[in-house]
Amino acid sequence: MPDSISFTQGAAIPVAGKTALESLRTLDLKPGNTLFVAGASGAIGTIVIQLAKNRGIRVIGSASSKNHPHLLSLGAEKAVDYSIAEWKDQIKQWMPEGVEAALAIHRGTSKDSMDIVKAGGKVVTVSGDKVDSEREIKVEQMQHQLSIQEAVNMLIQDMVEKKLHLVIEHVYSFEQALDALEKTETGHARGKLVVSMEEA
Ligand SMILES: NC(=O)c1ccc[n+]([C@@H]2O[C@H](COP(=O)([O-])OP(=O)(O)OC[C@H]3O[C@@H](n4cnc5c(N)ncnc54)[C@H](OP(=O)(O)O)[C@@H]3O)[C@@H](O)[C@H]2O)c1
Known part of the structure; x- marks a missing residue:
C-alpha cells in the first residue's frame, strides 16, 4: 500500500470502488456524454462521479x-432531489433531449x-432491478470484468495522483459494527462506512 493511503482507506476501496469502475466500463461513454447517477451520494455514487468527471463525462x-453541495464538490455539474416531484423536469431543463x-x-x-434517457441511450443497473427496455434504450446489468486486484490497483493509482477522493462518512469501532450495518441499510450513508478492528 502506498504511504499516502491509510489502512482505513485501503479497506474502504474494494467493493464500492470496483463496482463504480465496472459500472463506468459497462456504460462505455465518451468524453462529452451526459450521465444521470441515481443515488449519487452513496458509496458507489461518490466514486462514480469522480471517475466519470476524470473521463470528461458530464454528470447529473x-x-x-442536503447532499447536493457534496455532489457538486466531487465533480457533478448538477444535482436533483429524488424526493421532489419535479426532479425529472429539472433534468430535462438541463438536457432537453435527455441524457445519454x-x-x-x-x-x-x-x-x-x-x-430521462434519450431514445437509443443506455441504462445500467447495479442493484439488480429488472426493467423492460423502452424507446430502444439498452438496459444492462453492470458487468464484472476486472479482477479485484486490477480494480484496486487502478483506484489506488487515482488516489495517489489525487484524482480520486474516497469519501468515508464514519469509522465505527468493532463494538459499533451493528450501528454501521443499520446505517448502511438506511440507504442514506454518504460515501463509505468503515468498521475498525483497532483498539481505541
Ligand atoms: N452489482 C454489484 O456487484 C453490486 C456491488 C455492490 C453494491 N451493489 C448494489 O449497489 C447498491 C448500494 O449502493 P450504495 O451503497 O452506493 O448506495 P445506496 O445505499 O443503495 O444508495 C444511497 C444513495 O441513494 C439515495 N437514495 C436513498 N433513498 C432513495 C430513493 N428512495 N430514491 C432514490 N435515491 C435514494 C441516497 O441519497 P440521500 O442519502 O441523499 O437521501 C444516496 O445517494 C445496492 O443496491 C447494492 O445491491 C451492487
Whole structure:
C-alpha cells in the first residue's frame, strides 16, 4: 500500500470502488456524454462521479438536497432531489433531449431513470432491478470484468495522483459494527462506512 493511503482507506476501496469502475466500463461513454447517477451520494455514487468527471463525462446526480453541495464538490455539474416531484423536469431543463445514459445505483431507481434517457441511450443497473427496455434504450446489468486486484490497483493509482477522493462518512469501532450495518441499510450513508478492528 502506498504511504499516502491509510489502512482505513485501503479497506474502504474494494467493493464500492470496483463496482463504480465496472459500472463506468459497462456504460462505455465518451468524453462529452451526459450521465444521470441515481443515488449519487452513496458509496458507489461518490466514486462514480469522480471517475466519470476524470473521463470528461458530464454528470447529473440525485440525492437529498442536503447532499447536493457534496455532489457538486466531487465533480457533478448538477444535482436533483429524488424526493421532489419535479426532479425529472429539472433534468430535462438541463438536457432537453435527455441524457445519454443513466446508472441506477439505489434499488428501485432503474424505471424512473429510463424516463430521462434519450431514445437509443443506455441504462445500467447495479442493484439488480429488472426493467423492460423502452424507446430502444439498452438496459444492462453492470458487468464484472476486472479482477479485484486490477480494480484496486487502478483506484489506488487515482488516489495517489489525487484524482480520486474516497469519501468515508464514519469509522465505527468493532463494538459499533451493528450501528454501521443499520446505517448502511438506511440507504442514506454518504460515501463509505468503515468498521475498525483497532483498539481505541
Ligand atoms: N452489482 C454489484 O456487484 C453490486 C456491488 C455492490 C453494491 N451493489 C448494489 O449497489 C447498491 C448500494 O449502493 P450504495 O451503497 O452506493 O448506495 P445506496 O445505499 O443503495 O444508495 C444511497 C444513495 O441513494 C439515495 N437514495 C436513498 N433513498 C432513495 C430513493 N428512495 N430514491 C432514490 N435515491 C435514494 C441516497 O441519497 P440521500 O442519502 O441523499 O437521501 C444516496 O445517494 C445496492 O443496491 C447494492 O445491491 C451492487
